[in-house]
Amino acid sequence: xxxxxxxxxxxxxxxxxxxxxxxxxxxxxxxxxxxxxxxxxxxxxxxxxxxxxxxxxxxxxxxxxxxxxxxxxxxxxxxxxxxxxxxxxxxxxxxxxxxxxxxxxxxxxxxxxxxxxxxxxxxxxxxxxxxxxxxxxxxxxxxxxxxxxxxxxxxxxxxxxxxxxxxxxxxxxxxxxxxxxxxxxxxxxxxxxxxxxxxxxxxxxxxxxxxxxxxxxxxxxxxxxx
Amino acid sequence: xxxxxxxxxxxxxxxxxxxxxxxxxxxxxxxxxxxxxxxxxxxxxxxxxxxxxxxxxxxxxxxxxxxxxxxxxxxxxxxxxxxxxxxxxxxxxxxxxxxxxxxxxxxxxxxxxxxxxxxxxxxxxxxxxxxxxxxxxxxxxxxxxxxxxxxxxxxxxxxxxxxxxxxxxxxxxxxxxxxxxxxxxxxxxxxxxxxxxxxxxxxxxxxxxxxxxxxxxxxxxxxxxx
Amino acid sequence: xxxxxxxxxxxxxxxxxxxxxxxxxxxxxxxxxxxxxxxxxxxxxxxxxxxxxxxxxxxxxxxxxxxxxxxxxxxxxxxxxxxxxxxxxxxxxxxxxxxxxxxxxxxxxxxxxxxxxxxxxxxxxxxxxxxxxxxxxxxxxxxxxxxxxxxxxxxxxxxxxxxxxxxxxxxxxxxxxxxxxxxxxxxxxxxxxxxxxxxxxxxxxxxxxxxxxxxxxxxxxxxxxx
Amino acid sequence: xxxxxxxxxxxxxxxxxxxxxxxxxxxxxxxxxxxxxxxxxxxxxxxxxxxxxxxxxxxxxxxxxxxxxxxxxxxxxxxxxxxxxxxxxxxxxxxxxxxxxxxxxxxxxxxxxxxxxxxxxxxxxxxxxxxxxxxxxxxxxxxxxxxxxxxxxxxxxxxxxxxxxxxxxxxxxxxxxxxxxxxxxxxxxxxxxxxxxxxxxxxxxxxxxxxxxxxxxxxxxxxxxx
DNA sequence: TATGAATGAGTCTTCATTCAT
DNA sequence: AATGAATGAAGACTCATTCAT
Numbered sequence: 001x002x003x004x005x006x007x008x009x010x011x012x013x014x015x016x017x018x019x020x021x022x023x024x025x026x027x028x029x030x031x032x033x034x035x036x037x038x039x040x041x042x043x044x045x046x047x048x049x050x051x052x053x054x055x056x057x058x059x060x061x062x063x064x065x066x067x068x069x070x071x072x073x074x075x076x077x078x079x080x081x082x083x084x085x086x087x088x089x090x091x092x093x094x095x096x097x098x099x100x101x102x103x104x105x106x107x108x109x110x111x112x113x114x115x116x117x118x119x120x121x122x123x124x125x126x127x128x129x130x131x132x133x134x135x136x137x138x139x140x141x142x143x144x145x146x147x148x149x150x151x152x153x154x155x156x157x158x159x160x161x162x163x164x165x166x167x168x169x170x171x172x173x174x175x176x177x178x179x180x181x182x183x184x185x186x187x188x189x190x191x192x193x194x195x196x197x198x199x200x201x202x203x204x205x206x207x208x209x210x211x212x213x214x215x216x217x218x219x220x221x222x223x224x225x226x
Numbered sequence: 227x228x229x230x231x232x233x234x235x236x237x238x239x240x241x242x243x244x245x246x247x248x249x250x251x252x253x254x255x256x257x258x259x260x261x262x263x264x265x266x267x268x269x270x271x272x273x274x275x276x277x278x279x280x281x282x283x284x285x286x287x288x289x290x291x292x293x294x295x296x297x298x299x300x301x302x303x304x305x306x307x308x309x310x311x312x313x314x315x316x317x318x319x320x321x322x323x324x325x326x327x328x329x330x331x332x333x334x335x336x337x338x339x340x341x342x343x344x345x346x347x348x349x350x351x352x353x354x355x356x357x358x359x360x361x362x363x364x365x366x367x368x369x370x371x372x373x374x375x376x377x378x379x380x381x382x383x384x385x386x387x388x389x390x391x392x393x394x395x396x397x398x399x400x401x402x403x404x405x406x407x408x409x410x411x412x413x414x415x416x417x418x419x420x421x422x423x424x425x426x427x428x429x430x431x432x433x434x435x436x437x438x439x440x441x442x443x444x445x446x447x448x449x450x451x452x
Numbered sequence: 453x454x455x456x457x458x459x460x461x462x463x464x465x466x467x468x469x470x471x472x473x474x475x476x477x478x479x480x481x482x483x484x485x486x487x488x489x490x491x492x493x494x495x496x497x498x499x500x501x502x503x504x505x506x507x508x509x510x511x512x513x514x515x516x517x518x519x520x521x522x523x524x525x526x527x528x529x530x531x532x533x534x535x536x537x538x539x540x541x542x543x544x545x546x547x548x549x550x551x552x553x554x555x556x557x558x559x560x561x562x563x564x565x566x567x568x569x570x571x572x573x574x575x576x577x578x579x580x581x582x583x584x585x586x587x588x589x590x591x592x593x594x595x596x597x598x599x600x601x602x603x604x605x606x607x608x609x610x611x612x613x614x615x616x617x618x619x620x621x622x623x624x625x626x627x628x629x630x631x632x633x634x635x636x637x638x639x640x641x642x643x644x645x646x647x648x649x650x651x652x653x654x655x656x657x658x659x660x661x662x663x664x665x666x667x668x669x670x671x672x673x674x675x676x677x678x
Numbered sequence: 679x680x681x682x683x684x685x686x687x688x689x690x691x692x693x694x695x696x697x698x699x700x701x702x703x704x705x706x707x708x709x710x711x712x713x714x715x716x717x718x719x720x721x722x723x724x725x726x727x728x729x730x731x732x733x734x735x736x737x738x739x740x741x742x743x744x745x746x747x748x749x750x751x752x753x754x755x756x757x758x759x760x761x762x763x764x765x766x767x768x769x770x771x772x773x774x775x776x777x778x779x780x781x782x783x784x785x786x787x788x789x790x791x792x793x794x795x796x797x798x799x800x801x802x803x804x805x806x807x808x809x810x811x812x813x814x815x816x817x818x819x820x821x822x823x824x825x826x827x828x829x830x831x832x833x834x835x836x837x838x839x840x841x842x843x844x845x846x847x848x849x850x851x852x853x854x855x856x857x858x859x860x861x862x863x864x865x866x867x868x869x870x871x872x873x874x875x876x877x878x879x880x881x882x883x884x885x886x887x888x889x890x891x892x893x894x895x896x897x898x899x900x901x902x903x904x
Numbered sequence: 905t906a907t908g909a910a911t912g913a914g915t916c917t918t919c920a921t922t923c924a925t
Numbered sequence: 926a927a928t929g930a931a932t933g934a935a936g937a938c939t940c941a942t943t944c945a946t
Contacts, residue, residue: 008926030342032258036920047921049927057920071449079447088434092447100449113339116256153413160398161391161417168390186432187379191387193431195421205419206412208314221305221318223297223326234908262937273938275910283937460905482794484710488941500944501906509941523901531899540886544899552901565791568708605865612850613843613869620842638884639831643839645883647873657871658864660766673757673770675749675778686929714916725917727931735916 027106031114068111076136086143098181108170253332257340294337302362312369324407334396479558483566520563528588538595550633560622705784709792746789754814764821776859786848
């Protein structure tokens with residue numbers, strides 16, 4: 001974002017290193033909980049020198065968001081454009097997304113948690129990109145539904161389930177050493193696509209729920225606040 | 227001596243109101259991004275009076291976490307103890323959880339985002355409770371697997387999918403006016419349980435993936451950072 | 453100080469109780485380190501009711517100072533007026549002062565430490581009284597010197613030694629359970645009066661000091677700051 | 679990489695200046711009565727820059743205590759180790775202590791008054807050092823008693839008299855312009871050592887006291903509180 | 905007489921940012 | 926390219942005091 005002419009050749013590399021470290025720190029202690037001086041200490045630079053590279057603290061946050069959103073969108077576009085069945089493309093996207101998540105968990109933490117600290121314009125830009133990504137996924141689901149590969153359902157709801165399943169993975173991925181993105185993707189897609197398949201009918205369970213509600217007279221199972 | 231130490235009868239109610247408002251503000255601007263004075267302004271109290279009710283800012287955060295975790299755990303325990311099939315119990319739990327989420331989205335935002343700003347002990351307590359919740363869900367899946375209602379899979383992986391799907395809902399729930407927890411729960415459970423059903427076999431798709439990989443020679447679909 | 457008409461009969465007693473407790477707390481945690489609410493808790497009163505008795509926090513401090521200075525001055529005047537030898541009177545005063553110190557160490561702590569927190573007028577008043585006390589003691593020493601009971605020395609220096617010796621006792625008195633004011637007084641006065649007696653001549657030691665200074669060439673024994 | 683963490687060469691000097699000024703202010707208005715901003719104004723620094731030097735307000739207090747206690751202990755140890763008579767060593771110590779007191783009265787004020795505002799560990803450390811100092815003085819008195827230079831008395835009581843006499847000097851030293859530590863030391867030691875000398879016997883005065891008590895029937899000379 | 909509640913100025917402290925060198 | 930130093934606004938929190946009831 002901020003690279004201007006007049007900087008030496010090492011500038012860009014150093015800059016990226018700083019962002020790397022910032023992402024790590026932000027992920028662990030939160031954007032608001034991490035001080036500029038702390039980042040400086042981690043990189044081995046005084047605050048003054050740090051500003052030579054970063055411009056501002058918010059800039060750092062913007063860069064990290066970009067680092068997540070740019071490849072994500074690029075990936076989604078490239079894959080969506082493939083001449084393959086929608087489910088296969090979704091499966092490929094799933095794996096690519098999970099790879100991204102596993103590769104740099106810290107970035108994803110920041111991406112998911114701290115975009116609220118972005119000021120107006122940057123925030124809007126990020127949100128717009130998220131919608132773009134979602135639209136691509138929605139579109140793929142729509143194709144699959146029209147295809148007949150999936151049952152007739154709201155493609156947006158399908159997309160949200162896909163997104164929920166993948167996005168929330170960053171929460172626990174660190175504690176599952178050994179788990180491979182490819183395997184996880186297979187499992188996720190298996191659940192999603194079979195769960196949404198033509199044959200699937202939830203009639204039985206929902207009927208059972210209804211019967212239970214009639215029969216049940218114990219303490220409330222739905223929540224009321226306070 | 228007629229002393230009556232402690233607080234008047236209105237105190238607790240006022241206190242809860244303050245927490246309500248704080249949750250709203252924290253949800254919008256983040257815990258770190260919300261000032262005590264700002265909360266005071268929202269409630270109509272000076273900082274001094276505010277502290278009379280809250281004790282400390284962190285206390286507010288703790289209280290909000292409790293408000294989420296306590297009913298969540300209580301619900302999970304009560305439902306898990308029912309004498310019903312595991313899938314039905316999971317379905318009931320799903321709905322209860324979604325009700326909780328929809329009812330107080332702001333609390334869930336804070337619960338998911340800001341627990342990192344808790345100091346040591348409180349943080350540990352919250353994390354412990356989360357594990358307890360997860361164990362209950364895992365247990366139900368394990369039962370369903372042993373039952374034969376679900377295919378043979380890692381019950382923890384099943385639990386994580388259940389959790390991912392539900393937890394991440396807070397992200398977009400506000401923008402889906404009209405969506406009922408009951409319907410969403412039906413959809414989620416349908417996907418999950420059919421997707422994990424005995425019959426389901428992902429052999430076909432995975433074979434297709436393999437063929438694709440062999441055939442494909444375009445730009446990389448997996449991500450490498452930077 | 454603050455007793456106004458319109459107060460019930462229990463008022464004054466209660467007021468004194470509050471001052472008692474305040475002295476204890478001030479002694480332990482310092483005037484500035486003790487909150488009004490803390491005093492209230494100790495007495496069993498809310499802050500509102502407390503103010504009914506005390507008027508202000510500074511008032512409390514003033515009262516405590518008075519409680520020390522008034523009996524001290526009264527004592528000194530009464531004893532100085534006795535028709536006895538100056539040394540006997542000093543000895544009697546010594547004991548009375550030590551009794552005062554031992555009886556209410558907490559008051560003395562406050563008296564010695566916290567008069568700096570008094571605002572202008574009260575502070576001036578207290579300092580004036582201290583001078584009055586010192587003048588009485590000086591006068592007694594002057595008599596003894598003129599009497600020939602003590603050697604010819606500056607009566608003010610004599611007074612300061614008397615005062616130093618007694619005043620600083622509060623510092624450690626609490627840790628000397630069992631020590632009686634009368635015995636301590638005997639010891640103090642013995643040291644002082646024999647040390648200042650006609651016969652006493654410090655020529656020998658001072659000569660020795662001079663010889664040592666000439667002979668000594670080790671590291672400096674006098675201090676230079678930093 | 680050319681980083682040079684830490685502080686510039688002027689830092690330590692500036693830091694000491696800040697402590698100097700803080701000591702002055704604390705001495706006049708008390709530790710609790712002096713605000714950080716006030717110190718900043720006195721040094722010509724904003725609060726931010728001030729903290730760059732001091733770390734915390736309590737640190738300032740600790741530093742001042744150290745500035746008193748460290749030279750005091752060093753002095754005591756060096757002097758106690760000299761191969762001279764115990765009384766000469768006490769006399770030398772007396773002078774050194776008084777020099778210290780006269781040189782930086784403000785530090786001594788803070789040292790004597792405000793150590794109560796130190797939190798746990800620092801407070802304990804300071805108290806320990808005070809005991810070490812007292813033990814050295816006690817030891818010297820003990821030697822003098824065993825020597826026969828002083829009469830047979832409790833060496834701790836002797837030490838306390840020595841300490842009282844010296845320590846309390848800070849109270850009035852400022853108002854005695856022209857008084858030299860050496861002269862004051864000579865006077866103090868003269869009083870103490872002759873007063874505690876072998877020949878001294880307080881039999882006469884104490885007998886007189888007894889006779890007086892019997893004879894006297896006026897108002898109480900001993901104090902009863904309130 | 906006493907209470908709980910409210911005030912608001914004041915406290916110490918932190919931190920992103922700037923700048924002379 | 927980098928440093929140390931300084932800024933100053935903002936942060937959380939405290940506390941003596943007041944007041945309606």
